[in-house]
Amino acid sequence: MTVEKTALATRAEPEEKARTGGRAHVVLPAFNEEAALPALLRRLADVALTEQLTVWVVDDGSSDRSAAVAESGFGGLEVRVVRHAVNLGLGRAVQSGLRAALEAAGPDDVIVVMDADDTHDPGLITLLQAEIATGSDVAICSRFVPGGDDRTAPLVRRMLSRGAAQLFRRALGVEGVRDFTSGYRAYRATLLARASEHWGERLIEEQGFACMVELLLKLRHCHPVITEIPLDLRYDRKQGPSKLKLRRTLVQYLKLLARDRLSPAPYRKL
Numbered sequence: 189m190t191v192e193k194t195a196l197a198t199r200a201e202p203e204e205k206a207r208t209g210g211r212a213h214v215v216l217p218a219f220n221e222e223a224a225l226p227a228l229l230r231r232l233a234d235v236a237l238t239e240q241l242t243v244w245v246v247d248d249g250s251s252d253r254s255a256a257v258a259e260s261g262f263g264g265l266e267v268r269v270v271r272h273a274v275n276l277g278l279g280r281a282v283q284s285g286l287r288a289a290l291e292a293a294g295p296d297d298v299i300v301v302m303d304a305d306d307t308h309d310p311g312l313i314t315l316l317q318a319e320i321a322t323g324s325d326v327a328i329c330s331r332f333v334p335g336g337d338d339r340t341a342p343l344v345r346r347m348l349s350r351g352a353a354q355l356f357r358r359a360l361g362v363e364g365v366r367d368f369t370s371g372y373r374a375y376r377a378t379l380l381a382r383a384s385e386h387w388g389e390r391l392i393e394e395q396g397f398a399c400m401v402e403l404l405l406k407l408r409h410c411h412p413v414i415t416e417i418p419l420d421l422r423y424d425r426k427q428g429p430s431k432l433k434l435r436r437t438l439v440q441y442l443k444l445l446a447r448d449r450l451s452p453a454p455y456r457k458l
Contacts, residue, residue, distance in 0.1 A: 210296030210377070211240040212313055215285030217278055218245050218304040222252040223427035226262075228306040233263035235310045239317065242292065243267045245304070246285040249275035254304075277395030282403070286391070290384060293377040301400075302372045306425045315417050316374035325412035326404070327374040330367035335418030342423070352441050356401060359445055362408055366416060368401050375407075382458050383407055398440035405448050410458045 214232065218225065225245070232243055243265060245258035249272045258269050270288050272281065282301060289299045298320050302308045312329055319327035331338040332353060338346055349369050356368040383406060384391050394402045 210294055210298060211242060212298045212300055212317055212374070213289035213293055213377075214241060214243045214300045214302065214310075214313065215282065215289055216243060216245045216302060216304040217248060217281035217285060218250065218254045218258070219248040219275060219278075219281070220250045220252045220254060221304040221427075222250070222254050222257050224306040224425075225254060225257045225304060227425070228304065228310070229258070229262040229265060229267065231306075231310040233265040235313055236263075236265050239314060241266065241313070242289075244270060244285050244289050246270045246272070246281040246288075248272045248277070248281040278397060279392045279395040279399035279402075282399055283389075283392040286380060286384070290377065290381055293381075295378055297377040298374050299377050299380055300372075300374045305427065307422050308372045309420065309422065312372070312417065312419070313374070319415040319417065320374055320376050323413055324415040325376045325379045325410070326407060327415040327417060328365065328367055328370050329372035329419035330370055330416035331419050331421055332366040333416050333418050336367075336420065337418075338421040338423070340423040341421055345423075348437065352401070355441070355445065360405065360448065362404070362414075365404070365414055367419075368404060369397065370419065371397075371400055372419060373400075376412075379407065379410055379412055382410055386454060386458055394440060394444060396440050397437045398444045401441065402444055405444075409454050 229243070232241060235241060245267060247255040247258070247269055255269050255271060258267050270284050272284065286299060293299060298317055300313055300316060308329065316327045330336050331349065338349070352369050353366060356362070357365070387406060391406065392399050392403055
């Protein structure tokens with residue numbers, strides 16, 4: 189399996205790099221995912237047979253039984269539910285999940301964000317943890333490295349992902365990152381804690397799919413080491429229609445790019 193590593197500016201502190209072997213906190217932002225969650229949680233329960241996992245399902249104001257499904261129990265898998273009374277959007281759901289996971293995470297832990305629609309393979313969590321354990325601060329499951337594949341996704345969605353990748357690579361110069369919009373990533377908990385301490389509630393301001401790009405752009409000020417591993421996106425397992433709105437997401441990407449270009453870098457070292 190091909191793995192590409194990129195050092196952004198400077199590496200994190202050496203003592204932070206020595207921390208390995210912790211728990212993986214898996215954040216699942218969920219809006220009306222009652223149909224998809226059982227299969228995904230069973231796959232996560234299989235991973236939990238060999239890995240330490242805590243799953244955080246963020247029920248973002250679902251009108252179905254997503255929360256009840258998450259709480260129903262899956263082979264001893266530790267599942268915690270974070271609830272939004274109303275739908276607040278993907279960005280706020282990711283923010284709530286990260287905040288809850290960080291409150292419980294130890295310095296050796298990893299925080300993984302993945303989609304709740306069963307299109308991401310939980311088996312990759314082991315590989316993501318291995319990348320963090322060997323020195324990466326962020327590990328991205330990428331459709332655009334050798335071995336990655338998104339052929340099961342709709343053509344329009346594939347075109348949007350590729351266009352956004354080209355746009356952000358050229359405009360922002362985050363060297364080595366190919367898949368800016370992937371929703372499946374692992375973060376060193378201490379890295380997220382440093383970023384959260386600086387930005388607080390502003391760590392994620394985008395409400396929609398652009399939130400994943402925004403988080404990566406803010407984390408780059410912490411000078412992380414980033415790894416990409418191949419992702420075979422299983423869009424054929426998706427239950428129900430896509431929640432991605434093409435025009436709205438494209439506008440969000442362009443606004444995010446403009447805001448990033450105009451915003452000053454943090455005034456102190458993160």
